[in-house]
Amino acid sequence: MSRDARFNQAMRRQQAAVQARIAQAPEERSLLLLLTGDGKGKTTSGFGMLWRALGYGQNVAVVQFIKGTQASGEELFLRQRHPGIPFFQMGTGFTWDTQNFAADQAAARRTWAQAAQLLQQSDLDFLLLDELTYMLAYRFLEEDAVLTALRERSPRLSVVITGRGGGSALRELCDTVSEVKNLKHAFDAGLKARQGIDY
Ligand code: ATP
Ligand code: MG
Numbered sequence: 001m002s003r004d005a006r007f008n009q010a011m012r013r014q015q016a017a018v019q020a021r022i023a024q025a026p027e028e029r030s031l032l033l034l035l036t037g038d039g040k041g042k043t044t045s046g047f048g049m050l051w052r053a054l055g056y057g058q059n060v061a062v063v064q065f066i067k068g069t070q071a072s073g074e075e076l077f078l079r080q081r082h083p084g085i086p087f088f089q090m091g092t093g094f095t096w097d098t099q100n101f102a103a104d105q106a107a108a109r110r111t112w113a114q115a116a117q118l119l120q121q122s123d124l125d126f127l128l129l130d131e132l133t134y135m136l137a138y139r140f141l142e143e144d145a146v147l148t149a150l151r152e153r154s155p156r157l158s159v160v161i162t163g164r165g166g167g168s169a170l171r172e173l174c175d176t177v178s179e180v181k182n183l184k185h186a187f188d189a190g191l192k193a194r195q196g197i198d199y
Contacts, residue, residue: 030125030158032150034166036133037179040198042162045180046128047074049160054082058125061086063115065108065163066131072199088114108140119153126158133163136170147173 001009033049035042053060062078067089078087090111112135118127135141147169150159161170171177186194193199 030153030156031176032158032174033160033176033178034133034171034174035160035162035178035180036164036166036171037181038164039180039182040185041180043074043130045178046130046160046162050126050128053126053158059123060126060128061118061121061124062088062128062130063111063118063132064089064130065111065135066090070199073196086118104138105140108135108138112141112146116149119149119157119159121157122154124154124157127160129159129161131163132161133166133170136167137165143167143169146170 035045050060050062062085064075064087075087075089078085088111090107115127115129115132118124132146136143136146150173153159161174
């Protein structure tokens with residue numbers, strides 16, 4: 001068989017396989033996604049989907065549960081170029097440095113109240129809950145309440161959650177779960193976090 005014929009045969013098989021899978025997935029509804037793991041690419045993937053949704057004129061919002069000491073490019077871009085898009089960050093600036101359980105928990109709860117409201121907003125299409133998993137891991141938020149709010153969200157709203165861990169119940173509830181695995185990170189070789197890449 002010629003190279004062209006082999007290629008065409010492989011593509012025909014691929015096409016048939018894809019069409020068969022599409023035929024087996026007839027249901028359409030909003031989705032819950034979890035981007036987890038110890039590698040780089042969770043938050044940026046969440047924002048990637050947000051840009052995608054924006055491309056179709058969808059209504060989007062962001063809640064960030066951990067605010068770094070430094071503004072990120074995505075924050076600057078949204079606040080400066082799309083000031084109408086709801087963008088909330090943990091108020092008192094929870095970072096790894098505050099180390100005050102009561103204050104951090106209060107901040108987490110205030111921030112969650114914003115998220116809970118957005119989860120009920122009937123005209124919202126896409127919500128990014130960035131670094132939410134840590135709020136569960138530190139027990140700042142009650143897992144049952146969070147899972148219930150996610151499950152009972154407005155029907156057309158898709159939600160992307162990022163952060164390491166998150167627990168098996170959250171994983172169970174989500175429709176798509178991706179683990180970003182760290183194979184190598186520049187930081188480990190002593191390379192400084194870079195503007196436009198890391199923040
Ligand atoms: P990004 O925001 O770049 O998509 P992320 O959301 O997957 O990263 P986080 O755990 O939220 O990762 O950490 C954010 C910051 O930490 C980024 O600057 C990122 O480059 C860095 N980072 C992510 N993974 C690692 C790692 N395995 N080792 C060192 N630094 C990391
Ligand atoms: Mg992140």
